[in-house]
Amino acid sequence: MALLLTILLPLFGFALLGLFGKRMQEPLPGVIASGLVLASFLLGVGLLLSGGARFETEWLPGIPFSLLLDNLSGLMLMIVTGVGFLIHVYAIGYMAKDPGYSRFFAYFNLFIAMMLTLVLADSYPVMFIGWEGVGLASFLLIGFWYQNAQYADSARKAFIVNRIGDLGFLLGMAILWALYGTLSISELKEALEGPLKNPSLLALAGLLLFLGAVGKSAQIPLMVWLPDAMAGPTPVSALIHAATMVTAGVYLIARSSFLYSALPEVSYTIAVIGLLTAAYGALSAFGQTDIKKIVAYSTISQLGYMFLAAGVGAYWVALFHVLTHAFFKALLFLASGSVIHALGGEQDVRKMGGLWRHLPYTRWHGLIGALALGGLPLLSGFWSKDAILTATLTYPFGGVGFYVGALLVAVLTAMYAMRWFVLVFLGEERGHHHPHEAPPVMLWPNHLLALGSVLAGYLALPHPLPNLLEPFLKPALAEVEAHHLSLGAEWGLIGLSALVALLGLWAGYTFFQRKAFPGWYLAFEAASRESFYVDRIYNALIVNPLKALAEALLQGDFGLLRGYFGLGGSVRGLGQGLARLQTGYLRVYALLFVLGVLVLLGVMRW
């Protein structure tokens, strides 16, 4: 019951603020929303410390409404409510004086409630409620400033692209149901322990579920919605489109690890898609000019890393990166938000620069975030990324190819992270603004997130240093045997990745301070700015043909309708003709009567 309460608290906030928020004074809705999320966080942590919890009640026939708090969902719960709380507090300052202030916090609380449903679910249909719920909250918040048609379009794009993935989720559930007759995750876990019933069909189910994850986590080929999702207010980007919702796909894979660890081919596919997405996101980040879109593409890239880890079988490593990424990516977004706030709404990095002198706190937030993203040794991003790199070699579904690819992407990551930092904070001032530092209510969450970005990595240090996270998560994940590297090899690799990161950071730091760029780079940047024309290709290949088909169907429908009108008119005419038989003359009636009798007797079988 207490477990259900963690979901009900923010849901209550949604109802309360949705109904009465308009009548409250400005900071009150934000304070209520933040307080409820904090309460949910404390309740969740308390339950986790007392050894987890379980909740089950009748729902659909054969499908109970079941929630489970184990270490895996507990970690996600802490990220969702913990980071969520900090971003709520930040939003109190960021959204100040917005006409939709209370509506914003109502949606925000709805999102937290739905995300908790997703995370705590112990059966796929319940998870699907949360899955769709966060999609809805995301849609509402991307289109928060719905008067802007472009923003509203972005919201719809996010929803529609996600629906493609959701279809996969639904079909995957259907196959699991057909195979095992249950959708409870705990029961499926037990059912899958023996030899597999129908491996090829099960692999299809795994692929379809992964398609759901691809949509939600913006992986290739469904990554096109996430950059556009930056239309929402910055706290939304930080909470939903960086720290929590987009990692739901990774969580789904980890939750279903018992399934994927039995399906090597599907796992291999996941790893390949993850690596490709990581490379695509990193390459696309170079050409972006919107401060938030750079970070958005970096999110796509980092999510690709997580899928790479999950694909090779290192589920706990994937979640480790989810954790560190939640801190430094939320920090980067909120720092971006502070910059946008400081410049009065300016988002174009070409009109920024030189903010190092003006923003005494935010500059440090930005620097820590960028360095953690770039993988500077000893920051959290370094440890988790290194864990992924090592995992590609030690886990059974990995390989050297993955390692090399991931290492190259790490170089790119370091470079574009520095590009972001250099363009925003260093160099000369290119805009005409009077920057002012953010208020304390926006600074303090960033202080805490910066602390997390530095320290979160120490939860899982490489062998032989202490690793707290792996044994913590182990019981909730599938057993995948990793072979251990020798101590020398392991630390040699760590040294290599540190060297590579430092090299990338230095290269980025110096390269992007140049006044003029070589021609090959400009050509690359132009392609990168358009995200390598993926949107245009989709429009040409899928969207426009579908629109044309819809248009044709509409025309056909009009034609049909005209036909039906004609048909209806003629039937009516026929009826009026028949009614004219009713002359009112008795002799006619009697004649027709007798004729009728004769016809009737004529058709009898004599």
Next chain:
Amino acid sequence: MTLAILAVFSVALTLLGFVLPPQGVKRATLLGLALALLSLLLTWGKPFAFGPYTVDGVSQVFTLLALLGALWTVGLVRSRRFEFYLLVLYAALGMHLLASTRHLLLMLVALEALSLPLYALATWRRGQGLEAALKYFLLGALAAAFFLYGTALFYGATGSFLVGTPGQGPLYALALGLLLVGLGFKVALAPFHFWTPDVYQGSPTPVVLFMATSVKAAAFAALLRVASPGVPDALSLLIVLSVLLGNLAALGQKEAKRLLAYSSIAHAGYMALALYTGNAQALGFYLLTYVLATGLAFAVLSEVSPDRVPLESLRGLFRKDPLLGLALFLASLSLLGLPPLAGFWGKYLVFLEAAKAGQWGLLVLALLTSAVSAYYYLGLGLAVFQKGEAEALPRPWARNVALLVALLLLLLGLFPGSLLPALAAGS
């Protein structure tokens, strides 16, 4: 028992009518009908026979429906002359008798016993009613003649007056065909329907309610018996003509009672589908939903105007009196057979019977014409929501009954299974 109650009340009230005030006769008639209904329910499912008078399941179900219609009619009418109530009572007696016998001669007597009062009732408003009633009477006499001829031939072919006696040969076929004509006239199957639109339009609305509900129920009971060993081939012709003519001719109607007259022809066609398997349960349920829905429609119309009701005069009824407007709306939707109203299940059950009998052609035709009927039923049902100046002076009693029946239509639509076992027990 039921027969005795109806007979005693008929005889006694004929004498007492001269001393009692009309209102007293009305109350006594209601009492008699209610007692008859009660005795019917008390002996539900228990067969009883006395000579050619046999009370079985079919008799009970269809008598129940006929008595409901009679009660409703008497309740709606406030007549200054006591004969009105008596005529309804006589007709009810005839209906019970018609539903409760297999003997053709008794059937003929019963048929006349229910027809003659109806001819008189149809003239109740004089004027135009007189012309319609005369047509009704003359055509009715023609139909009765055919029925009598059929009876004679039946005896000739089988040596028995009891329907259901197996037989063969041209004489037998001819006999069945002529019996079908006689009863088809009463239930208004095309092409023996010509009286229906004129009489429905010309008669007082409560009388039309009586004709549309009770007469149909009683005559279908007899049809069920006549058609039970083997359906005459000509029945399919009657069904085709009825559903086509009824539905198509209704499309262009501008007057509510005339429209419902055509609708009743079409419904007779649908009901006849159940004769193929002789399933009294399906037919009984259909008739029940039809009695409730069409009765409700006529009851609402009689509150709007005792005379003609052009469709325009229904506009704005919902604003004027939401209960009556909604009741008419629900009634027409149920007649159309739209779920979740009772009419849907009636149609479903009857169509199922046609499918069981393998009458696929008829079934498809019935479905198609049923779709066509949506046009005029929606026109009737939605008229009440349009802007207009409808007049209505409903009496509280009529309003309460309308509310009750509308709720019944909804409840039966939502829980059709609650009543089917009772009907099955009866038949």
